Amino acid sequence: MDHLTHVKHPLVQHKLSLMRDRDTSTAVFRQLLREISQLLAYEVTRELPMTTRRIETPLQAMDAPVLAGRKLALVSILRAGNGLLDGILELVPSARVGFVGLYRDEETLKPVQYYFKVPDQLDERLVIAVDPMLATGNSSVAAIDLLKEKGAKDIRFLCLLAAPEGIARMKEAHPDVPIVTAAVDEKLNDLGYIVPGLGDAGDRMFGTK
Numbered sequence: 427m428d429h430l431t432h433v434k435h436p437l438v439q440h441k442l443s444l445m446r447d448r449d450t451s452t453a454v455f456r457q458l459l460r461e462i463s464q465l466l467a468y469e470v471t472r473e474l475p476m477t478t479r480r481i482e483t484p485l486q487a488m489d490a491p492v493l494a495g496r497k498l499a500l501v502s503i504l505r506a507g508n509g510l511l512d513g514i515l516e517l518v519p520s521a522r523v524g525f526v527g528l529y530r531d532e533e534t535l536k537p538v539q540y541y542f543k544v545p546d547q548l549d550e551r552l553v554i555a556v557d558p559m560l561a562t563g564n565s566s567v568a569a570i571d572l573l574k575e576k577g578a579k580d581i582r583f584l585c586l587l588a589a590p591e592g593i594a595r596m597k598e599a600h601p602d603v604p605i606v607t608a609a610v611d612e613k614l615n616d617l618g619y620i621v622p623g624l625g626d627a628g629d630r631m632f633g634t635k
């Protein structure tokens with residue numbers, strides 16, 4: 427996979443524009459994120475290995491293509507990652523799930539860790555880490571550091587919005603981790619928010635401030 431995949435599908439872009447709109451309610455924001463997560467999941471799982479299984483259709487036998495049963499782990503970077511996680515889990519219900527709890531200190535923009543729980547045998551799994559926002563990249567780099575410490579070797583990062591600064595930081599720290607995103611925005615503002623962006627994803631999703 428390329429280091430950066432920008433998903434430009436019209437449905438993704440349309441839904442993302444609705445999410446960016448400040449007048450979009452919490453309920454609609456959450457629903458749109460769920461819908462987009464499934465479209466992005468399509469992209470991030472595109473190269474999953476396949477095998478075949480002998481089955482009988484009502485008409486005849488065939489070697490039907492099926493997933494090779496590669497172990498998949500989805501890792502949500504809390505809180506906002508859960509907005510992407512839920513929709514993907516509907517598509518791949520057998521995936522194992524991990525959580526990395528991080529929040530950004532508003533002054534330093536450094537991530538503060540408060541939780542970590544991931545499935546075992548990460549070294550044997552394709553690990554898809556999800557967080558809607560890639561801003562400075564401090565959170566995603568820290569989360570992926572932790573996953574690598576636990577043995578993960580094949581990691582992908584799925585987000586909704588990425589800033590050029592965050593993409594560069596990820597490329598420097600984790601060049602082996604492909605990023606899939608629905609948009610690459612202009613820049614970060616002085617407070618470290620992505621602009622034009624959509625605001626604070628966690629707050630918009632959960633109705634907090």
Ligand SMILES: O=P(O)(O)OC[C@H]1O[C@H](OP(=O)(O)OP(=O)(O)O)[C@H](O)[C@@H]1O
Nearest residue numbers: 504505506529530561562563564565628
């Ligand atoms: O690339 P960065 O500069 O690190 O910023 C991105 C992080 O900021 C947001 O989380 P936040 O800290 O607001 O936590 P939340 O999900 O609990 O709202 C977002 O969901 C990312 O985790």
Ligand SMILES: O=c1cc[nH]c(=O)[nH]1
Nearest residue numbers: 561619620625626627
């Ligand atoms: O714009 C931003 C930056 C970090 N986290 C968010 O939720 N939004």
Ligand SMILES: [Mg+2]
Nearest residue numbers: 626627628629
């Ligand atoms: Mg937040």
